[in-house]
Amino acid sequence: MFRRFACATSALALCSAASGTALAQSAPQATALDDVVVTAARTALPRSALPATVELIDRAAVEQQSALGASAVETVAALIPSFSPTRQKLSGFGETLRGRSPLFLVDGIPQSTPLRDDSRDGFTIDSFFIDRVEVIFGSNAIQGIGATGGVINYVTAATPREAAGFSGRVQALTTFDADTFGDSAGYKVAAIGGQDFGRFDLTVGAAYEARGVYYDGEGRRIGFDGTQGELQDSVSWSLFAKGGVDLGPNRRLEAMVNHFTLEGDGDYVTVAGTRATGLPTSAVRGTPPGLQPSNEVTSAVLAYSDAGVFGGTLRAQLFAHDYAGVFGGGTFGTFQDPAIAPVGTLFDQSGNNSEKLGFKVEWEGPVAPVTGLRALVGLDGLRDTTNQELVLTGRDWVPLTQYESLAPFLQLNQRLADGRLHLSGGLRFESVTLSVDDFQTLWTYGPQQVAGGSPGFEELLANLGATYELTPGLLVYGSWAQGFNMADVGRVLRGINTPGQDVDTFLDIAPVVTDNFEAGLEYTRGGFEGSAAVFRSNTDKGSRLVLVGGVYEVAREATEIQGLELTARYTVNADLRFGGAYSHLEGRSDTDGDGVVDRDLDGANISPDRMLLWAEADHGDLSLRVQAQRLFARDFEGQVAENSFEGYGLIDAIGVWHAGFGDVSVGVQNLLGEQYVTYYSDVQRPGDNLSYYAGRGRTVTLGLTRRF
Numbered sequence: 001m002f003r004r005f006a007c008a009t010s011a012l013a014l015c016s017a018a019s020g021t022a023l024a025q026s027a028p029q030a031t032a033l034d035d036v037v038v039t040a041a042r043t044a045l046p047r048s049a050l051p052a053t054v055e056l057i058d059r060a061a062v063e064q065q066s067a068l069g070a071s072a073v074e075t076v077a078a079l080i081p082s083f084s085p086t087r088q089k090l091s092g093f094g095e096t097l098r099g100r101s102p103l104f105l106v107d108g109i110p111q112s113t114p115l116r117d118d119s120r121d122g123f124t125i126d127s128f129f130i131d132r133v134e135v136i137f138g139s140n141a142i143q144g145i146g147a148t149g150g151v152i153n154y155v156t157a158a159t160p161r162e163a164a165g166f167s168g169r170v171q172a173l174t175t176f177d178a179d180t181f182g183d184s185a186g187y188k189v190a191a192i193g194g195q196d197f198g199r200f201d202l203t204v205g206a207a208y209e210a211r212g213v214y215y216d217g218e219g220r221r222i223g224f225d226g227t228q229g230e231l232q233d234s235v236s237w238s239l240f241a242k243g244g245v246d247l248g249p250n251r252r253l254e255a256m257v258n259h260f261t262l263e264g265d266g267d268y269v270t271v272a273g274t275r276a277t278g279l280p281t282s283a284v285r286g287t288p289p290g291l292q293p294s295n296e297v298t299s300a301v302l303a304y305s306d307a308g309v310f311g312g313t314l315r316a317q318l319f320a321h322d323y324a325g326v327f328g329g330g331t332f333g334t335f336q337d338p339a340i341a342p343v344g345t346l347f348d349q350s351g352n353n354s355e356k357l358g359f360k361v362e363w364e365g366p367v368a369p370v371t372g373l374r375a376l377v378g379l380d381g382l383r384d385t386t387n388q389e390l391v392l393t394g395r396d397w398v399p400l401t402q403y404e405s406l407a408p409f410l411q412l413n414q415r416l417a418d419g420r421l422h423l424s425g426g427l428r429f430e431s432v433t434l435s436v437d438d439f440q441t442l443w444t445y446g447p448q449q450v451a452g453g454s455p456g457f458e459e460l461l462a463n464l465g466a467t468y469e470l471t472p473g474l475l476v477y478g479s480w481a482q483g484f485n486m487a488d489v490g491r492v493l494r495g496i497n498t499p500g501q502d503v504d505t506f507l508d509i510a511p512v513v514t515d516n517f518e519a520g521l522e523y524t525r526g527g528f529e530g531s532a533a534v535f536r537s538n539t540d541k542g543s544r545l546v547l548v549g550g551v552y553e554v555a556r557e558a559t560e561i562q563g564l565e566l567t568a569r570y571t572v573n574a575d576l577r578f579g580g581a582y583s584h585l586e587g588r589s590d591t592d593g594d595g596v597v598d599r600d601l602d603g604a605n606i607s608p609d610r611m612l613l614w615a616e617a618d619h620g621d622l623s624l625r626v627q628a629q630r631l632f633a634r635d636f637e638g639q640v641a642e643n644s645f646e647g648y649g650l651i652d653a654i655g656v657w658h659a660g661f662g663d664v665s666v667g668v669q670n671l672l673g674e675q676y677v678t679y680y681s682d683v684q685r686p687g688d689n690l691s692y693y694a695g696r697g698r699t700v701t702l703g704l705t706r707r708f
Contacts, residue, residue, distance in 0.1 A: 058131075088695060102151065106153075136153075156242060222695075251308070401434065430484065453503030558597060566582045650674055
């Protein structure tokens with residue numbers, strides 16, 4: 001079930017709970033929406049108290065999309081129109097939420113690498129272990145740094161506390177191109193199970209997936225992104241464990257560990273296409289040099305909750321995250337050094353490494369003697385240590401950089417008019433220090449000796465919101481919330497090519513503070529549920545990606561993004577449902593520094609307008625879902641004509657037979673075999689024929705899932 005919620009987008013901690021436009025659901029459910037908790041929002045309030053937008057993709061919808069062979073990121077992109085269409089690659093570079101970068105979490109653990117953003121944070125967990133996905137829209141500081149577009153939290157599976165004995169599920173899938181079986185065939189096997197032993201419960205799981213080669217709608221192999229990394233022709237495996245112990249009627253201690261590894265097989269090399277004639281990049285069998293691109297991620301969290309502290313609930317979390325990503329190599333000019341090999345001959349490749357340690361402590365409860373007033377107060381701490389190395393020669397490209405922050409926060413919510421009116425507001429104070437030791441840049445930049453330093457900043461982030469229930473079933477809301485991020489300091493540090501620089505004076509670490517204004521309404525009557533939201537997101541000193549000499553650099557300039565989101569759903573009866581969603585985005589930036597935005601944001605920074613339509617029907621043991629998406633054409637004022645987007649439409653179908661021995665599924669992506677070039681490939685690098693990638697053609701996934 002994919003549900004539309006209303007939620008207070010706050011710079012601190014928001015809310016949980018929900019309202020209702022279901023955009024993906026295997027069967028209608030009677031859900032007490034005010035009891036649903038969005039854990040990424042860090043507090044629980046009734047739907048009527050929460051004045052902005054959150055969407056929940058529940059387990060049924062995640063499993064339904066997995067019948068198409070979809071990853072967690074592809075599930076989000078398929079069901080949320082204001083999230084960019086995916087690149088169908090390991091890199092999520094250019095994939096945004098409402099035109100800005102989202103913060104990916106796993107059970108509240110940040111997965112991003114903001115000091116050297118390599119855009120792989122969407123692929124850190126297997127979707128088989130995800131119970132639901134929580135999406136909080138718009139710039140906010142709910143979870144600290146990084147959520148300028150919103151928050152995407154993967155909530156992992158837990159042991160059913162009401163189940164008796166050992167329970168779980170196993171799954172086997174195979175995916176292949178409908179017209180070219182052969183090397184397109186891949187498979188996945190996964191299992192998860194657990195038991196509630198009374199005071200103690202434990203769940204464990206494992207997943208393994210081997211992916212085949214992708215083919216486009218005209219039967220050609222799709223080209224490989226040998227630098228940023230691929231999903232096709234790759235192998236991934238994942239281990240998962242989650243357990244908890246009840247320390248009393250109101251106290252619980254819980255731990256989770258997730259390990260995920262994905263690595264390319266290295267069986268193909270790319271053949272350039274021809275943009276001028278519309279011939280996409282392809283691939284032939286061969287062995288690319290060097291190590292294959294990979295992701296290796298381990299996340300762990302220890303959480304404690306006590307619902308009997310000073311009349312409220314105390315929650316504490318300690319987390320760790322270890323990420324290592326390897327990228328493809330080449331004899332790029334940047335990597336050359338005559339002390340190692342003749343210029344033009346040195347092959348190397350980079351690896352990005354990030355280690356995080358952090359904690360979150362918060363208390364939430366009523367504030368006496370003010371009737372209807374609730375407070376959330378807490379403290380967050382984070383240490384992120386990141387460097388980017390050249391893995392074959394052992395050189396540092398981005399020096400070891402350490403980010404440390406402490407952030408106390410306070411959020412208040414006041415209930416008035418018998419609960420029909422809610423007012424909310426809060427503050428979060430971020431105190432940040434960035435530490436870099438003395439370092440030397442690569443030979444191509446001089447090399448330069450750069451003195452280290454410890455620049456920092458302090459930022460007070462605020463939010464205000466209000467909701468009002470005009471009549472039963474009709475809610476209106478409005479909010480203003482601030483979020484923040486940092487420019488990609490790693491890109492800046494590694495490219496210093498002027499003598500005599502030091503980090504304290506050279507590096508601009510002023511945060512990218514975004515102001516998100518939002519207003520909306522939600523309406524429910526009978527079988528109809530609908531919502532509408534308008535928003536505007538501004539920043540005076542943004543972080544826009546600019547292509548310079550074939551490499552993206554960071555431009556600090558004002559940006560403005562505004563948009564509209566609509567959803568609708570109608571339940572005809574218990575066996576028939578249909579609905580849709582639409583997102584419109586506009587974005588501009590100030591490229592000449594005069595304080596006035598003067599040019600459209602390009603496709604690396606903003607996604608196209610998109611419409612989603614779907615219908616579901618059940619008949620006995622059979623279920624069918626058909627979903628369609630339309631990406632609308634877009635021109636970019638101030639950009640080259642070659643980067644205009646023509647648009648395209650796709651249809652998917654999912655059928656499930658609920659048999660006695662398990663659920664047998666057939667999923668078909670791109671049902672009509674549409675030939676298209678993916679959005680990012682179409683709107684970027686007009687002179688690059690190696691990165692002109694088509695999208696996948698008609699692809700079939702056969703699956704069997706058995707619960708026990």
